[in-house]
Amino acid sequence: MALSPAVVPLRSPPAQSTTSAAAPIRVLIADDSAVVRGLVARWLGEAGFVVAGTASNGRIALEMLAKHDPDVVLLDIEMPELDGTTALPRMLAMSPNLQVVMMSTLTTRNADISLKCLAHGAVDYLAKPESNRGVTTSETFRVELIERVRVFGAARAR
Numbered sequence: 001m002a003l004s005p006a007v008v009p010l011r012s013p014p015a016q017s018t019t020s021a022a023a024p025i026r027v028l029i030a031d032d033s034a035v036v037r038g039l040v041a042r043w044l045g046e047a048g049f050v051v052a053g054t055a056s057n058g059r060i061a062l063e064m065l066a067k068h069d070p071d072v073v074l075l076d077i078e079m080p081e082l083d084g085t086t087a088l089p090r091m092l093a094m095s096p097n098l099q100v101v102m103m104s105t106l107t108t109r110n111a112d113i114s115l116k117c118l119a120h121g122a123v124d125y126l127a128k129p130e131s132n133r134g135v136t137t138s139e140t141f142r143v144e145l146i147e148r149v150r151v152f153g154a155a156r157a158r
Contacts, residue, residue, distance in 0.1 A: 026071050032079040053070070061087055066094065069095070072100075088122060102117045
């Protein structure tokens with residue numbers, strides 16, 4: 001299935017491994033919003049992915065990464081205690097083939113931060129709707145999120 005222009009990855013995924021084609025894609029969700037974590041986890045479960053864990057900040061996400069070895073991390077930029085921009089290089093140091101998709105509301109400031117994250121190893125960026133209500137009602141956000149997990153999860157060499 002071809003990606004729509006709105007879902008074109010910013011960085012090409014690495015070559016797919018043929019040794020674990022049947023393994024389900026494992027996802028870690030790191031976002032300080034309980035509403036976002038819950039909805040995204042439900043959507044991913046309904047789409048057939050395994051939610052390896054959810055974390056409300058980068059520190060917890062790093063702990064969960066070490067325990068659960070996910071294929072994809074959906075990483076919010078702004079979180080308490082340890083934000084996504086600080087957690088990203090630590091995650092990639094722990095798991096160099098990890099596919100990290102940055103998520104944040106689309107503001108000029110966050111767009112600049114997202115570009116910096118892409119330069120430091122994130123595979124893509126996904127703009128979240130600006131409110132929890134927007135997250136719950138945006139079919140576009142849901143479709144784009146699932147497609148990114150599918151593309152980058154399949155690409156991770158295990």
